[in-house]
Amino acid sequence: xxxxxxxxxxxxxxxxxxxxxxxxxxxxxxxxxxxxxxxxxxxxxxxxxxxxxxxxxxxxxxxxxxxxxxxxxxxxxxxxxxxxxxxxxxxxxxxxxxxxxxxxxxxxxxxxxxxxxxxxxxxxxxxxxxxxxxxxxxxxxxxxxxxxxxxxxxxxxxxxxxxxxxxxxxxxxxxxxxxxxxxxxxxxxxxxxxxxxxxxxxxxxxxxxxxxxxxxxxxxxxxxxxxxxxxxxxxxxxxxxxxxxxxxxxxxxxxxxxxxxxxxxxxxxxxxxxxxxxxxxxxxxxxxxxxxxxxxxxxxxxxxxxxxxxxxxxxxxxxxxxxxxxxxxxxxxxxxxxxxxxxxxxxxxxxxxxxxxxxxxxxxxxxxxxxxxxxxxxxxxxxxxxxxxxxxxxxxxxxxxxxxxxxxxxxxxxxxxxxxxxxxxxxxxxxxxxxxxxxxxxxxxxxxxxxxxxxxxxxxxxxxxxxxxxxxxxxxxxxxxxxxxxxxxxxxxxxxxxxxxxxxxxxxxxxxxxxxxxxxxxxxxxxxxxxxxxxxxxxxxxxxxxxxxxxxxxxxxxxxxxxxxxxxxxxxx
Ligand code: GDP
Numbered sequence: 001x002x003x004x005x006x007x008x009x010x011x012x013x014x015x016x017x018x019x020x021x022x023x024x025x026x027x028x029x030x031x032x033x034x035x036x037x038x039x040x041x042x043x044x045x046x047x048x049x050x051x052x053x054x055x056x057x058x059x060x061x062x063x064x065x066x067x068x069x070x071x072x073x074x075x076x077x078x079x080x081x082x083x084x085x086x087x088x089x090x091x092x093x094x095x096x097x098x099x100x101x102x103x104x105x106x107x108x109x110x111x112x113x114x115x116x117x118x119x120x121x122x123x124x125x126x127x128x129x130x131x132x133x134x135x136x137x138x139x140x141x142x143x144x145x146x147x148x149x150x151x152x153x154x155x156x157x158x159x160x161x162x163x164x165x166x167x168x169x170x171x172x173x174x175x176x177x178x179x180x181x182x183x184x185x186x187x188x189x190x191x192x193x194x195x196x197x198x199x200x201x202x203x204x205x206x207x208x209x210x211x212x213x214x215x216x217x218x219x220x221x222x223x224x225x226x227x228x229x230x231x232x233x234x235x236x237x238x239x240x241x242x243x244x245x246x247x248x249x250x251x252x253x254x255x256x257x258x259x260x261x262x263x264x265x266x267x268x269x270x271x272x273x274x275x276x277x278x279x280x281x282x283x284x285x286x287x288x289x290x291x292x293x294x295x296x297x298x299x300x301x302x303x304x305x306x307x308x309x310x311x312x313x314x315x316x317x318x319x320x321x322x323x324x325x326x327x328x329x330x331x332x333x334x335x336x337x338x339x340x341x342x343x344x345x346x347x348x349x350x351x352x353x354x355x356x357x358x359x360x361x362x363x364x365x366x367x368x369x370x371x372x373x374x375x376x377x378x379x380x381x382x383x384x385x386x387x388x389x390x391x392x393x394x395x396x397x398x399x400x401x402x403x404x405x406x407x408x409x410x411x412x413x414x415x416x417x418x419x420x421x422x423x424x425x426x427x428x429x430x431x432x433x434x435x436x437x438x439x440x441x442x443x444x445x446x447x448x449x450x451x452x453x454x455x456x457x458x459x460x461x462x463x464x465x466x467x468x469x470x471x472x473x474x475x476x477x478x479x480x481x482x483x484x485x486x487x488x489x490x491x492x493x494x495x496x497x498x499x500x501x502x503x504x505x506x507x508x509x510x511x512x513x514x515x516x517x518x519x520x521x522x523x524x525x526x527x528x529x530x531x532x533x534x535x536x537x538x539x540x541x542x543x544x545x546x547x548x549x550x551x552x553x554x555x556x557x558x559x560x561x562x563x564x565x566x567x568x569x570x571x572x573x
Pocket of ligand 1: 184185186187188189375376426427428457459461462463464469470472473476491492493494495
C-alpha cells in the first residue's frame with residue numbers, strides 16, 4: 001500500500017474549489033496544495049508525539065512538564081504533569097501539585113541552582129503522611145534567625161570567639177554554640193548531626209559543624225544566608241585528640257572536680273569557656289551525666305560545647321525533664337523526629353544529586369514498586385555468606401515483599417497487567433545481588449511479576465576518608481529512602497538513615513549469630529526512628545541504675561538491639 005498517497009489524500013481536505021474561493025487565492029497569492037503546506041506540520045507533530053512517548057517512559061515520575069506555580073499561595077509548589085501508564089498501553093496525563101517546601105519544613109528563598117536537591121526532592125519522594133507541627137516550623141524559623149545573627153562572619157561570632165580565646169565563661173553570652181565533630185561512618189555522622197541539631201534547637205545554640213574530610217562535598221547548607229561550616233581558623237581544633245581521656249571533657253572535669261554539677265555549686269566564674277562532650281559509644285559514667293537535668297543546668301552556662309558522638313542520642317533527650325514539654329510540642333508524633341529533622345537538614349550536593357537522579361531515572365523510575373534491600377554484614381570477613389543470602393531471601397519471600405520463583409525454567413505467559421518490581425540492593429559486596437538477580441533471570445516468578453535487580457556499587461570495604469566512596473554511600477542511602485518497601489540490616493545506621501528519610505518502617509533482618517540465618521529472619525519495626533545503640537541506664541534523681549527503656553511509653557528498646565532505645569509513637573501501644 002502506498003502510504004504516501006494515503007497520507008496525501010488524508011491531509012488534503014480542501015478541494016480546488018475551496019482554494020479558489022478563499023481570500024488568498026483571490027488576491028493572487030501562490031496557490032499551494034494543502035498536502036505540501038501540511039507536511040512539515042505533520043512531521044513536526046510526529047516528532048512531538050515521539051518525544052512525548054519517550055518521556056512517558058518515566059511512568060511513575062515523569063517530569064515532562066515541571067513548572068513553579070506562581071502567586072502567593074503557590075509559592076512553595078511545583079506543578080508536575082505526571083504521565084501515568086494505563087492498562088491499554090495508552091498514557092494519560094494528570095497534574096499533581098507538589099509542595100516543594102514540605103509543609104513549611106524548608107525555608108523558601110534559597111538559591112535553587114546551588115543545591116538542586118533541596119526543592120527537587122519532592123519530585124522523587126512520595127508525599128509524607130507526617131506533617132511537621134506548627135510549633136516545629138516556628139522554632140525552625142527562629143533558629144534560622146539565630147544562625148544568621150550569630151553564625152560565622154558576624155560581629156557576635158567574632159565576639160564569642162574572642163571570649164572563647166580568653167578561656168572563661170561569662171554570665172550571659174548573647175550567642176551560644178554547639179560544635180559538632182565529624183567522626184565515624186556516614187550513617188553515624190548523619191544521625192549524630194541530627195541529634196546535635198535537636199540539642200541546639202532545645203538549648204537555643206547555634207550549630208556549627210567541623211567539615212572533616214568531606215562534609216561540604218556531601219551536604220548543602222541547611223540554613224538560609226548563613227553557613228553551618230565551622231571557620232577553619234576556629235581556635236579549638238585538636239579534634240583528633242578528643243577522646244574519653246581528654247581533660248577538656250565535661251565528664252573528666254566533673255570527675256576531677258574541676259567543675260561541679262551540684263545544684264548550688266559551680267559558680268559561673270569557675271566555668272570554662274568551652275567543654276568537650278564525649279558522647280561516643282565508649283563513654284564513661286561521668287560523660288553520661290550529660291543526660292541529667294542538673295548537668296544540663298551547668299552546661300547552659302557554658303557558651304561553647306564541642307560534641308563528638310557516633311550515636312543517635314535523641315531518645316535519651318526525651319528522658320530529661322527540662323526538655324520534656326518542649327519536645328512534646330515540637331514532635332506530637334514522637335516517631336517523626338529524624339524524619340522531619342533529616343529532611344530539613346540533609347540535602348545532597350549537586351554532585352551527589354546527580355548520582356541519585358541518574359540512577360533513579362535509569363533503573364528505578366519505571367517500576368511499579370521499588371523494593372530496597374540494605375545488606376550490612378558486621379564482624380565477619382567480606383563474604384558473600386550463604387546464611388546472609390538465606391536470610392535476605394527468607395525475609396523477602398516470607399513477608400511477600402518479593403515473589404517466589406517457579407521450579408520450571410520455561411517462561412510463563414505474562415498477563416497484560418503484570419507488575420514490575422525494581423529491587424535496589426546496597427551492600428559492600430556484590431555477591432548477594434548477583435545471586436538474586438540470577439535467580440530471577442533463570443526462573444520465572446510464580447506470580448508472573450517481572451523482577452529487576454540492581455546494585456549501584458560494591459565498594460568491598462568501608463573507606464571512611466574517601467570522597468567518592470562517601471558520595472556513593474550517601475547516594476545509596478538516599479536511593480533506598482525512595483523505596484516503597486524496605487528491608488534493612490540490624491545495627492546499621494546506614495539503614496536507619498534510609499528508613500527515616502523515606503518515612504518507612506522497614507523489615508529489619510536480625511543480626512546472625514554463629515553464621516546461621518536467624519529464625520524468624522526479620523520483623524517489621526515499630527517505628528521509623530533510628531536506634532540509640534549506647535544509651536545510659538541511670539536514674540539521675542535516684543542516683544542508681546534503671547531500665548531507661550521502661551520509663552515512658554514513647555521510649556522503648558529497639559527491635560534489633562535489646563539494650564538500645566528508640567522513639568515510638570505512643571498511640572501505637
Ligand atoms: P553502619 O556502619 O552500617 O552503621 O553505617 P555507616 O554509614 O556509619 O558506616 C558504614 C560505611 O561503610 C558507610 O558509610 C560506607 O562508607 C560503607 N558502606 C557500608 N555499606 C555500604 C553500602 O551498601 N554501599 C556503600 N556505597 N557503602 C557502604
